[in-house]
Amino acid sequence: MSTTSTIVMPGERIAAIEELAKSKRVILGPGLRRLDDTVVASKAGPLRHKEPGTFWVDNYQRRYIPARGDLVLGIVRAKAGDLYRVDIGAADTASISYLAFEAATKKNRPDLNPGDLIYARVLNASADIEPELVCVNSVGKRGKLGVLAEGFFFKCSLNLGRMLLRENCPVLGALTRELPYEIAVGVNGRIWLKAHSLKETVALANAISALEQSGCAEIDKICGNLGDFLQT
Amino acid sequence: MDVEKDKLRQMHCEFNPLSRCDGSVMYSQGATGLIGAVLGPIEVKTQNLSIDGSYLECNYRPKAGLPQVKERIREAAIRDVLELALLSEAHPRSKMSVQIQELEDRGSIDACAVNCACLAMLIGGLPLKCSFAAVHCIINEQGEYVLDPDQSETLHQRASFTFAFDSVEGNLLLVQTKGAFKIAQFNDIECLCRSASAEIFQFYRSQVAKYHGRSEATAEKAEVMET
Amino acid sequence: MFMNSNLFEPGKSKPERSFVQLAVKQNQRFDGRRSNECRDVELTFGADWGTVAVSMGDTKVLTHVTCDMGAPATSRPNEGKLQLNVNLGGVAFLDEVQTTHDQRSLTLNSLLERTFRSSRSVDLESLCVAAEQHVWCIRVDVNVLNHDGNLYDASTIATLAALMHFRRPDVTFTDDELRIYTEKEREFIPLLFLHYPVSVTYCIYKSSGQPIVDPTLLEENAADSVIVLSFNSYQELCSLNAGGTAPTNVRTIMQCARNAATRCKSLVDFVRKALLLDEERRLQGGRLVNGLVALIGNTQHKLSFNKLMSCQKQEPQPAPTEKMELDNESSEKPEVEEIEVKEEPSKQETGDAPMDSSGWLPQDEDSQELSIPSDASTSKAGKGKQNRSKNKANKKPQQKKQTDHSDSEEEARQYI
Numbered sequence: 001m002s003t004t005s006t007i008v009m010p011g012e013r014i015a016a017i018e019e020l021a022k023s024k025r026v027i028l029g030p031g032l033r034r035l036d037d038t039v040v041a042s043k044a045g046p047l048r049h050k051e052p053g054t055f056w057v058d059n060y061q062r063r064y065i066p067a068r069g070d071l072v073l074g075i076v077r078a079k080a081g082d083l084y085r086v087d088i089g090a091a092d093t094a095s096i097s098y099l100a101f102e103a104a105t106k107k108n109r110p111d112l113n114p115g116d117l118i119y120a121r122v123l124n125a126s127a128d129i130e131p132e133l134v135c136v137n138s139v140g141k142r143g144k145l146g147v148l149a150e151g152f153f154f155k156c157s158l159n160l161g162r163m164l165l166r167e168n169c170p171v172l173g174a175l176t177r178e179l180p181y182e183i184a185v186g187v188n189g190r191i192w193l194k195a196h197s198l199k200e201t202v203a204l205a206n207a208i209s210a211l212e213q214s215g216c217a218e219i220d221k222i223c224g225n226l227g228d229f230l231q232t
Numbered sequence: 233m234d235v236e237k238d239k240l241r242q243m244h245c246e247f248n249p250l251s252r253c254d255g256s257v258m259y260s261q262g263a264t265g266l267i268g269a270v271l272g273p274i275e276v277k278t279q280n281l282s283i284d285g286s287y288l289e290c291n292y293r294p295k296a297g298l299p300q301v302k303e304r305i306r307e308a309a310i311r312d313v314l315e316l317a318l319l320s321e322a323h324p325r326s327k328m329s330v331q332i333q334e335l336e337d338r339g340s341i342d343a344c345a346v347n348c349a350c351l352a353m354l355i356g357g358l359p360l361k362c363s364f365a366a367v368h369c370i371i372n373e374q375g376e377y378v379l380d381p382d383q384s385e386t387l388h389q390r391a392s393f394t395f396a397f398d399s400v401e402g403n404l405l406l407v408q409t410k411g412a413f414k415i416a417q418f419n420d421i422e423c424l425c426r427s428a429s430a431e432i433f434q435f436y437r438s439q440v441a442k443y444h445g446r447s448e449a450t451a452e453k454a455e456v457m458e459t
Numbered sequence: 460m461f462m463n464s465n466l467f468e469p470g471k472s473k474p475e476r477s478f479v480q481l482a483v484k485q486n487q488r489f490d491g492r493r494s495n496e497c498r499d500v501e502l503t504f505g506a507d508w509g510t511v512a513v514s515m516g517d518t519k520v521l522t523h524v525t526c527d528m529g530a531p532a533t534s535r536p537n538e539g540k541l542q543l544n545v546n547l548g549g550v551a552f553l554d555e556v557q558t559t560h561d562q563r564s565l566t567l568n569s570l571l572e573r574t575f576r577s578s579r580s581v582d583l584e585s586l587c588v589a590a591e592q593h594v595w596c597i598r599v600d601v602n603v604l605n606h607d608g609n610l611y612d613a614s615t616i617a618t619l620a621a622l623m624h625f626r627r628p629d630v631t632f633t634d635d636e637l638r639i640y641t642e643k644e645r646e647f648i649p650l651l652f653l654h655y656p657v658s659v660t661y662c663i664y665k666s667s668g669q670p671i672v673d674p675t676l677l678e679e680n681a682a683d684s685v686i687v688l689s690f691n692s693y694q695e696l697c698s699l700n701a702g703g704t705a706p707t708n709v710r711t712i713m714q715c716a717r718n719a720a721t722r723c724k725s726l727v728d729f730v731r732k733a734l735l736l737d738e739e740r741r742l743q744g745g746r747l748v749n750g751l752v753a754l755i756g757n758t759q760h761k762l763s764f765n766k767l768m769s770c771q772k773q774e775p776q777p778a779p780t781e782k783m784e785l786d787n788e789s790s791e792k793p794e795v796e797e798i799e800v801k802e803e804p805s806k807q808e809t810g811d812a813p814m815d816s817s818g819w820l821p822q823d824e825d826s827q828e829l830s831i832p833s834d835a836s837t838s839k840a841g842k843g844k845q846n847r848s849k850n851k852a853n854k855k856p857q858q859k860k861q862t863d864h865s866d867s868e869e870e871a872r873q874y875i
Contacts, residue, residue: 007441009433010317010354011362011400031357033319042319042359044440058444061357063254063272065323075472091273091326115473127324128283152478154469192474198485201478205489246755250605251517253552258755263506265752267604269550293549295510296523296600331550333602335521335751336506 008041008057017055029056030065061158064089064188066125071145071165073153073186074133076116084112086120086133089188094131096120101135102142110147117148117192119184148184151194152201158189160212171211174219175204178226203229240367240380240428243435247355247443253331255356259348262382263338266345268352273326280327285320289329292345295337306342307332310349313366313396313405317350319359328358339383340368342394342408347432354440364405365432366396367425371413377421379428393418395425399433402426470680479681480666488671488678490516495718497673498609500729500764502620504737506750508647509625513617514761516675517607521751522599522617524625528637529596531587539586540596543571545614551603566700567610571601573698574615574656574689580697581622582651589632597625597650608675611687615658620730622650624737654691655727658698659719661686663705670715672722688716690723725768733762 008014008031017039020026028034031043032055041047045059064072066088074086074094083095096118101110112118120133135145164171164185172183181195181204191208195201207226211219241262249267250256256269273286280287290311292303299307314330330352332345346366353360369379370389378385386392391411398405409418469475486494498516505511509524531538545568547553553563575581586595599621601614626647629640661670662682674682684703691697696716701707740760753760 007437007444009363009399009437009440010360011398031359033322033359042322042361043357044354044363044436045357046441046444059357060248060355060443061254063274063357065273091275091323093275113473115471115476117472117474127322148474150477151474153472153474198478198481198487202482202487202489206491244752244755249754250519250550251607252605253550256550260752260755263750263752265750265755267550269552271552291549293546293602295521295602296525297544297598329552331548331552333521333550333604335512335754336510338506338750 005046007045008047009044010042012041014039014041014047014055020053024053026053026055029054031057031059058159062189063091064158066090066094066122066131066188068122068125070122070125070187071185072120072122072133072188073148073184073190073192074118074120074188076112076114076118078114079112086118088122088131088133088186089190090131092130094122094133096133096135100133101146102140112147117153119145119148119186119192121145144184148192151182151192152205153190153192154205154209156189156191156209156212158187160208161185161187161189161191163211164191164208171208171219174223175207175226178223179204179230200230237376237378238424240431241382243432245351245439247351247439253356255352255354255358257348257351257355258335259344259351260336261340261344261347261380263336264341264344265335266341266348267333267335268345268348269331269333270329270352270356270358271331272328272356272358273323274329276325276327281325283324286318286323286325287327288315288318288320289327290314290332290349291330292332293334295334306345309342309394309406309408310346313346313364314349314353316405317360317362317364317398318353319361322359337383339381339386340394342366343368343380343396346396346406351436351439354436355443361398361400363399363433363436364396365399365429365436366394366406367428367432369393369395369421369425371411371417371421377417377424379424391417393421393425395422395429397426397429402429468680469677475677476681479678480664483664483669483671484666486667486669490675492673494669494671497722500616500726502616502730502733502762503751503754503760504620504624504733509621510751511617511621511624512604512751512754513613513620515609515613515616515673517605518609518613519604520610520613520617521602521604522614522621523602524621525598525600526625526627527596527598528588528593528630528639531591531594535583536591537587537594538583539594541576541581541583542596542598543568543575543601543618544599545571545601545603547603549602549604551606553603553606563610567601567614570611570658570687570689570698570700571599571614571618573700574658575599575618575622578654578656578689578691578697580652580654580656580691582653585651586627588630588637593632593637595627597622597627606676608677608679609660609673611658611660612673615656615689616726616730619655619657619727620733623652623655623730623734625650654693654695654697655730656689656691656697657723657726657730658687658689659715659722661688661715661719663703663707663711665705668708668711670711672718686712686715688719690716690720692724692727694720694724696720726764729764729768732767736762736767 017026028039031041033040033042041057043057043059045057047055048058049055072088074088077085077087077093082098086094086096088094098104098109104110118135120135123132123134125131135142137143163169165187179195179200181193184192193201193204195204203226207222210222244260246258248256249258250269253269253271258267276287288311290307292299292307292310294303318328330349332348343366350364354363367380369377370381370386370392372378373388391409391413394408395404396406501514503512512521545564547564588594599618601618603610626649629645629648631638659672660674661672662674662678663670663684663686665683671678679685683705684701687700689697
């Protein structure tokens, strides 16, 4: 994986991608669009490239745009007929059916109330329809999805959420060495946390929020602080 | 502090000083300062809903009192420019909300408000066709051109001009003139403003780079781990 | 349909609420503050008179004061007008939340009205130019920039600082002709104050008897009740706003009130100090006055409460933070002592300016009107269980009223 750290601005033509597109398949990620035969940026930020042919513009966006397959944290807003309305921080409220929970039937409805926090997967999402969520996988098991009771819940930037969800992200591993905890990260920039005690949970939440400012380069330092804090 | 007549005043900005919105910027040009904030795409009221594009809401708030005619005109100017630059088809059935709050009005507030809106859009990650920059210029009593004047310099002006340019083709997005002038002067000032707008675009780029550079090192480290 | 889904507000989900309740019970706060610890307050003055930006953590408020000539209300022909406007829209995006918007702005507006107008903190009679014809109308615009809890305190501090910072033009009225002087012709005049009120906010939870001061938005949204107390610098209660569902015992409220009174006093001292610094900067030369552009980046134009007041701590008077101890029993005694201590300087003050009653203020009328709120406040304070402080408190208003006048007189004299 290579990084090209050239900053692109909206409206800029990116000739490098056009060149590459002549010889092989190119995937344009967020912040890039095709305009006839040219590739044009629509957001400002560094242009990123991942082999073989994926390009996107990195951006500190805080508004979530739903995409199929994303894991999100949502707050139940209301019941509406056979649906729950869930706020996932996107433009539209998402909906989730009563039947989209494990072992749910018409008779046996899940007990969800406004204010409940759920971890769900986006089933379908498009700009033109409201997003739909599910809390089960394709074989009807809940897995890690479902209602999250207790614990603490806070908001972070979309970038931090995505970074934590990357495979072999150093952060969560490093934190595990300090103390055991449960975490659910939504790509919509929301994080749910639970540790043994309240103090530990607060300390973890602060440590993860601190990453936002400093980035994972300082993960060791943050872990050190965390350890010190817990000992006092 | 005095700036030459053909130079822009010093520009400064701070990204995301506000925590509630999707993107915000505190922008200043000399002693003129504004806060811009964007929210979007968000849910839209049914009366404004459009199925083939997003609805753009733009508000300008003065420091004191409710928006008057002057502020409404400024607001309309910003909205016109934004509508030309916003890639509205990317998020249909939604709303983009842009709010500008005046902090300190010390000359060329119209141009600063447009620049502030652009920076807020860039940082909020809203899709744009192009970025844009506005420049204010006046002809003073002696017939000299003063670029980006301070309030003290605007007291005896013959004519004032505000131009906004896009970043791709350099097209004019907005022209506002006041006072009496010759067409040759208009052309001169257009050229002057056009060259100044390049400086503003450069400023945008360097600020975005600076903002991203802050965590550049960290991102790279993460990527190294990934490979 | 669900218009408020666009903005994320912490404290709206069940886990958050139960977590905050639990945290309060264990005496923990998310930013590591103690329950009686406030966030730092930063003031930035604008280039114009009467422009102030206040930030408390992420809560940011911009206040601007303007004045205008107008006709007085028929019921009060010899008083100026004070208009307070709260603007929650704009960059704070608070009007997006349509259901709660009304309540939020109404509560805030009524708090400001009661704190500044009903308590008669600004001497409105001095704003009268010609009775029944021309008075000054002072308009305060409170623009909320960002909301991270405790808008109440941020707005009252901002309003007080802006009003104290504000200068109005001089004006003469002769032969039916009104003449307003520009700043070059005659120096601008500051407003006259009868007292200086600010508010302190507490959140109370069902799970714990311990109130927490200066809540963040998460804490405020999860709270069962919110108590806002306004005190002036003489530690008189100006307004009290208690709502919500948590049953609170009188002792807790008294405890809050006592701590709030000390906190308010130190806040007013801080505002005074910040104003002095600002004045110094202005005297040094106009070029140094950056205005609100100074908000960008980390400049020395931001005046921080902790920094300014920590210098003062070296002076013999008791530090405000020590006073904020919430232990019921231990803080009672020092409190009473402090009142005694404070009375002495105020007596001296009255002694200093006894003769100078040269008709700036119609004294009799004012003192009558003033005595009503202060009596009410003392009787409220007296309802607590300590008789000692009650006696003290009952004695106080008399002296205080005098200090009120001498205080405003002193200020008046400075600018004559």
